[in-house]
Amino acid sequence: MSLKEQSWAYRFVVHLLRPLFMALTRRDWRGAEHLPAEGGFVACSNHMTYVDPLTFAHFLIDNGRPPVFLGKEEVFRVPVVGWLLREADQIPVHRETGDAVAAFSSAVEGLEQGRCIAIFPEATLTRDPQLWPMVGKTGAARLALTTGCSVVPVAQWGPQEILMPYAKRLRLLPRKTMRVLAGPPVDLDDLRGRPLDAEVLTEASGRIMRDITGLLEQLRGEQAPARRFDPREHGLPRTGNPHKPKRRAS
Template sequence: MPSPLRSNRAYRNVARIVRPFLFATTRPDWHGAEHMPTDRGFIAASNHMTEVDPLTLAHFLWDHGHVPRILAKASLFSVPVVGPALRATGQIPVHRETAAAGDSLRSAVDAIAQGECVAVFPEGTLTRDPALWPMVARTGVARLALTTRAPVVPIAQWGPQDLLPRYGKVLRAVPRKKVTVVAGPPVELDDLYDRPQDSATLREATARVMAAITRQLEQVRGEQAPAEAFDMRRRRTEPGAGQA
C-alpha cells in the first residue's frame, strides 16, 4: 500500500520494518477509521496496557493514511536505536515535572495546527487496573484538546497484551494474536472550550475522553468495566499504601 502523504523518509523506512513484523505476529481487526478526520489535525487517544501498544496503534493509523506523532516519555529518546528512530520520525518527547514540561504541549499544538495526527495515551503509563481496564488519566489530553479545539478520536485497543504481556519482556509471537483496534466518534468537548482551563474543566474533559475509550473497550471485550476507574493517586494516599 502507498505510504501516507505526510510521512518522511525515516518514517517510511521504519514502517517497512515494523509493518511486516506486525502482520506476521498479529491479525488486525480494525474498525471505525471513518471517524478520523482527513482534512485537519486531530488527537488520537488510546488506552494503554502494554509496551507494544504504540506500535499497534501506529499500525492502525498508518494503514488508514495518518502519520502519528506520538507523545512518548522523554527517557525513550535516550535509548540506543529507539531514540534516533523516535527523533527521525518526529515523535514528541514528554518531559514530566521538569522545566521542559511545556515543550511537549507546544510541539503537539504546532503539529495539530499543521494538520498532523497527534497520538496520546492519556493514562501516561500502563494501566494498573488488574483486569486491564483504563484507569484515571492525566489531564494532558484535555489541555491539548481545549487549547487546539481539535477533534479527539477515542480509540480502544484489545489484544496487544497477548503479544506482549503487561511488564513483559518476551514477545509471544506464535501463534499470531488477534489485535482489535476501534476508533469512535470524536468526543463532545465544545461546551468546555470557552471555560477557564482550571482543574475542574481539565478533569471533566479528561473524564469524557476516558469514558468514550472505556465504552468502546466494553463493546470489544463484551464485558462491563468497573463502576469506578482505578486511580493511582488514591491508592498512593490510602492508609498503609507502600507498606509490606
C-alpha cells in the same frame, strides 16, 4: 499529513515494522470512519503494554493518518531507537517536570500542520488489575481545548496477549488478533471557550477516558468497573513498574 509527506526516518520505520506486524498478527480494525480525513486531531487510546504504540500506529497508518506520538523521554535515550524517533518527528515528554511544556508546544505545532497527534491519556501502563483504563491525566484535554481540535477515542485489545504489562517475553505464536475500535469524537463543545482551570480539564479528561472505556467494553464484551482505577488511592506511583521492588537506601 500522508505517509508520503513524512520524514525519511518515519517512512523507514514504517516499511521496516509494518510487514512484520502483517506477518505476525491478525487485525480487526473498526471505526476508521471516525478518523478525520484531513486536518489536525488528537487520537487517544488505552494503554496496557509496550506493544500498544505499535498497534495504535498500525491502525492509524493503515487508515491514512500516520501519527506523531507524545512518548516518555526515557525511550528517546535508547541508542539508535531514540535517534530514529527524533528523526521521525516524534515528541519526547519529560513526565512530571516543567519540561513537559516544550512537548505541549510541539504538539500544538503538529496539530496546526494538520498532523494526527497520538496520546495515551493515562500517561503510563494502566495499573488496573483487569487492564481497564484508569484515571487519565489532563494533557490531551488541554491540547484539544487549547487548539479547538477534535479528540477521537480509540480502544485496543489484543496487544496484552503478545506481551503482558512489564513482561519481557514475547508470545507471538499462535498469531494473535489485534482488535482496534475508534469511536465518534468526544463531545467537548460545552467546555470550549471556558477558562482552562482544574475543573474544566478534569471534566474533559474524564469524558475522554469514559469514551475509551466504553469502546473497550465493546471489544471485550464485558462491563468495566463502575469506579475507574486511581493509582493515588492505592498508593501506587504514576510512572514506572509498580511491582518492581524499591531499592533500599544505602
